Amino acid sequence: MIVRCFAPNLRRLTFPFWGIVLVFVSAVLLWKPRSARADESTAGGEKNARSGGETTSDSGEDKRESDYQISEKGRKFRVRFDPASRVSLTMGGSAYHDGNGSVAPAVETGFSFQYRKVYRTGAGEGRVFWQIDHQLVSGWVRPFVRPADGVPSLEATLYRATLLRHSESPSIVLPVSPPLTVGFPFDVGLDAELGKVTVPVVPVTLPGFEKPAPWVHLGVVHAAFTLDPWRPGVPGRALALGIGVRYDVDVYGAPTLSAPRFVHRIAPLTSGSARFRYQTDDGIWMMDVYAEATPHWTSENTWSFFGAAHARVDRTLIAINDQPIGAYADVHYQYLPEGAGAPALHDVRATLGVAASLSLK
């Protein structure tokens, strides 16, 4: 059924080709030669050695002595965290645009599983730093706001990975004879997102129907190359400018989701994004700002536009038995394009909440 919905023009698009290229290049970037793997133990040794004397911490690495302080009674307690390696439960109050020009309140609860792995190889000018952030089965739900056949309004992502490679002396080697090394003043990376489901709070009315019907926005895959001109070389900090591909499917109830209409949306390297991330050395503060603009081709044989932006600030307030509890503020905007005769929507929400976390490092 999904295949049948593709328009003939769409088949000529080069999405599969660019997708394969993207995956291949990612694999090359991620692949570490054996020598690099062998160096890891050395790098780890260096890391441990550094941890002995340094007072600043690159949160994102494994726990170190400098992550702790000693209380007046002699109890060791944690004062630095890796905010990207934790399992979190969130609970908050949300205000959202209800589609009629008004703002409505809602209770919002969420879950996230994140893990950051940092690899370092080399030293001095030859130092290379890989940061890989994994996010699994994460999202939020408004349990008492149910626009779709009893399904609550929600957003959930099956898997998201953010990779970033930092080199102290970045360069590109051109394979000419003799090989030519050209300076390349960017960190490089990859953003990939698989299986994102959004149940927007506002139902839509399709032509031929009288009542509004629920719908689902399904982000099948989104992948983008990123370049970071800022190059901070510190975990959790990046300014990633990306270009990539996106494949989404909108599922409209006609009139219910058991009798759906599909609109497929493909962005053939036309998805542009920018992401700014910052966290303090101790991991107490964290900020994540993201914006994306995606012109794309639809199965209705038209170009359309998808846009998204969000900003989030996290602050760890307390810790109980070294497990952090913090507050967060999150502002989220999505421009969901027209499809199947339904008009475009502005999905806006702002959330203030509390997150209780279990540190994985």
Added chain:
Amino acid sequence: MNKRALTLLSASGTALVCALVAIPARADGVPQLAWDKPVRCLTDNNGKVVRVQCETKGDQTECLVTPNESKYGGEIDRAKPCDTVEPEGAYERLAKDGTKFTPALAEAPPGYARAATGKAYQVKFDLLNRVYLGASWVPTFQLNAETLKSPADAFARGQAEMGIHISVLSHKGRSRHDIRILEGTATFADLELRGLLFAYDYQHVHRRPAFYLTSFFGQPRLYEVAPPLGWGFRVLRVADRPPAFKNTLDMEFAEAHLAWNPWQSEDMYNHVRIQAGLDIGKFWQDRQELSKGIGTGTWYAGFNADASVRLALGDSGLHYTLIEFNYSRPNYLEGPKAGEGANNFTLKASYEGIFVAINDQPLSFRVTAEGASREDPFTGQRNMEVRAMAGLRFSFWAPPKVFEPLPEFEDP
């Protein structure tokens, strides 16, 4: 049925009188071997084994001596094994050395005393650990709306009761676990039933922090948090045909609560306890509906709070008092009164005193005063009950109330 109640009370009274006129077997003024000192077993000049504890004061050695068998033959009841058994001639050598021998009673374990016959008998009782049966006289009055009704049979009300109490003092955990099982009362002739299937309560005197809290405002600071909180739960509590609402049935299926003990003795036997929790159950305005199945009745869930004082007067556990105040507010989840609730209050004070023990099984006298205010959510009517109770309880297997000091810290 009233005759039956009177019969039961008269039987209890007879037992009381018999107990009071029995010949006491105390051995006042007779010295006794100490439980916590070693016992030597020697053979005396008559060839009989005796238990001896000696003490030297200056040049004089004085020994307490008691036979190593009971007056009626056989081993001495609840005596320690001999720490040393010395060869024949040892007793003679002691005598030759000028040792003074004083006849004495054998040692008795903590919580027990020793009669002149050699029989050990229990003198301290832990009433938190027992199986009990009881019978009481329960005059009951009720105030319906405006008037205090005193039914003709208000003074002819009897009650039978039973229950199992278990209380475990954990030295390692510096905590106490209180369990009540199959507790119930039945009045006659109106057959008011109250029952409890299982209840558990936990209290502690922990000295280690339960958890550590770090704050990240300014310089990180660590705080030790040791909340003095206990907890507990109940499973299936039934109140059938209370006097104020004779046709109703209340079945609380489950309850859970947090508790705070503002004061508790070191062994946690005595305490002041305040607790608050939530419960869920069913209420039958017409208890006859239950015959159509458990699916009838109205579901409720609500808040309840208790404040209680548990006090044993003296170390022996012979006098036991309990004062309880309870507030509950069931909120009805279905039916015509869905979303509405009722406010119920109960205040109860009781005293129990052991006056005799038969073969170490204590018989106690118990008096209680109880007031209850209950609201019928369906009619809005508020009724009051006042009841008094005087009766006897026979307790089985109550161990001696003995307290060994707790360790300084609980196990981590």
